[in-house]
Amino acid sequence: MYNFLIIESDERVLDLLTQGLGNEFDANIITEFDFDSVEQILNTESVDLVIVRNSFELNMRDIQAAKLLMNLVYDLEKGPPIIVLGEFEFVGQHFDSLPDRFRIEELYRTVIKVLEITPEQIQHFKLPDYVSLAIENFFLIDHAPCDFYIKIVSVDGERFLKRINSQESIDREVIEKYQNNRVRSFYVKKEDHPNLLNHLLQQSLEKIVKVGQSSKSIHEINSETYGISQNLIDAIGVTEHTIRLANASIASMVKSVRGSRNLKSMLEELLSNPSSYAYKRNYLISALCCELAPLMEWGSGDQLDLQIEKMTFFSFFHDIFIKEEQHLKIFSNQQVKELDLQTSELVLNHANKAASLIQSFPRTPGGVDLLIKQHHGTTSGVGFAQNFTTNISPMAIAFIVVEKYAYHILEMKSDDLLSSDKKMEIFNKLYAEFSLPSYRKIVESLEKISIS
Template identity: 40%
Template sequence: MRKLLIIHSDERIQSSVREYLTNEYSFEIDCLANSSLITNADELATYDGIVCENRYVDSEGRNIVGGQNLINFIIDHSIKKPVVILGEMEIDYGSFVSLPSRFSLRDISLQLIKSLNITDEELRHLKMPDFVSVEIANFYQLSNPCCDIYIKMTKTGVDHFVKRIYANDVLDKDIVRRYENNNLSHFFVQKEDFEKLMGQILSQSLTKVVKAFKEDKKIMEISSDTFEISQNLLNEIGITPQTVKLAKTSIVAMTKTVSGSKKLSTLLRSLLENETTYAFKRNYLTSLFFYQIIPNLGWGRGEQLKQTMDKVCYICFFHDILLREEKLLKIHSLDDMAFVDLTNEEKKLVLEHANMTTTLLQEISGIPTGIDVIVRQHHGSLNGVGFPDVYTSNLSPLAICFIVIEKYVVEILKSIEAKEKLKLNSILLELDEFFHLSSYRKIIFELKSLIN
């Protein structure tokens, strides 16, 4: 078996290259984080070949030409082993070769076959099993895997592979961590998917590294988690991956339907393209709760239910679409309004946005009927103007559902923004105190059942 040393400071890249070469070519592989860790020339000479990144950032943020340092070391100690440098470097002579900074796994393997003189005969002997294992940490930064992912179960001595994550499913670090916490160390993929998947993992990691060098920032900062709606949060609030899928499909369908209206589609696009804004998060989370509980509300089945569901997305994403600023979006009562410094136009907009949006929606053909009514009532007033003192039960059931869910989402986001621990039960308790009518409390009950 041939022995190979991989030197790369990015753990993900290191491990995807290693997994690929181990599985595809049965190399025996050791890894190092960077070339400064090499001190023993005899030890280095025991490898058949070395794969090393061109440069890395050290712990003090300095840019180090690791590949060049390795080559110098090899020349100084007269070690005659082939080296493949990952990323551009001006030293293509003899047994030293460099690959472009966006290399593929195939590039590495072809180069190794050449550099190590691996024969066809040798390659034929290497046969992968039907399911190939991939170390679980490789999946941390993979958001939408390009193929189905399996776990291995062993029953009465026989291995079974069970599909757990579907191709293009939403995946994030927290989901992966949960498997890891259950003592799972490897996922499995079908052998025909293996190369494609490893390529995807590698290219996502490479994009981050290449970008980091371009912007001359530390890689850590680039790959650190940004504030977004994570799968972890969704699990905590009781939203299933199926619901996320449903919401995403509905959003796409809605975008197509409104594409005929220039004004509306421009407004919608700017909302949907900015996923980290407060507006997007609030609308999106509201729609997710809606989709999650709607089947439990006894509003019919089949076609009837589908018609109701079709409306949800429009209500959630359009009701406040005229309010372009976060400070306006955060006004839910006359009291709130008194605390914010507003121009007269802004005041008018806040008080009348529900009614104004209704008028806008009425001009669009092809959207589900009845949305205008719910949008008009979304702050609880029948004519879409102002904020009523009390919530009544003579609103449309969808409007009532919307009012409760949105209030829940507002409180959740408040808590996240304040970096507090999310206490869903106490938020729901507050909602119970706030809404007195049973038509409203029925919705709270459903929200509670998502987490208990």
């Protein structure tokens, strides 16, 4: 089996290339965009081929990925062959390259040439009759380029049922309906697979190129990628850069928890359901925390990056044990009394449980467990504070206010989201609830961000 390393920061392109190359060459795909890890992989694992994007933006920094790779490989005794995606020039090291907007067949052909794969070997990599593609990919499609099937498994074996006809128009709600019914992938006939991949790839690549030229399409990319309505993003007033930063931070968190099966599966469950309340609320919280961070004197440069990383973990893991929307909307011990015994035990202890879970994973940014413990204002991680105090970390204070704000935003009717009057009603509630200066300061900052 081949080992391919793909260095690319765009999750969607990575997904498509992983699926395409994995299927076509029966290859094991390693993906990475952090160069310390790339160096480690090249030194410790046997890599048959590296595919690298010419350059990409990461945490608002321009990373010259292909150039960095060439320098790394130059130091190796025998480096793997390299295919660069996008225009690139480099003297002193051999590589193959493809244009910015390449077709999947061009990549396949280049891989075959570079690895000198024979027609006989290609015969071995036979695709199954139906090939799966994760359902999230279909949010980017407005009409079906081919027939889509779902797989039914019964005692008689597996069957594929056609659900969407070629050329049929698709809207977001249709896909969400399947997603809510726990459909994780659609299937297409193997002969349609390259066409479908190309269809999706061209859209993603075009956006990468466009973003390189202008920042205008950042909104477009991110609202699609994360399934958050643009109205919500506009309502909370965070900037395009912040959304990009929040997305990069989420992507990096996803990578970082790969080492823990437990954390990985819990996070995956949360992120795979963008229409859920938990997802939307946590995403809004993390985006707001990214926007607030530079205003909070939490440091600058690397220090600020670290705080943002911390807040992203905090946002997505603090309520990880609570599955029901109604339980995520509980903010007092009084409300807990209305629950059955088992649920009330869970709700009262969810902060403590999540803190212990996160503490068990060594790659979590330091201090997140303590923040999670304090996210309902208590220092013990049990229950809800009757009165807010300043005995907790300043970051936990900011989080408490941000979470309540996100709660109110999600309770709004979508038509009201851009109404300044309606948003002022929310801020008045927040001012009434949070009277201590350190809490009030956060309300003021949120107001400035949202109503300007």
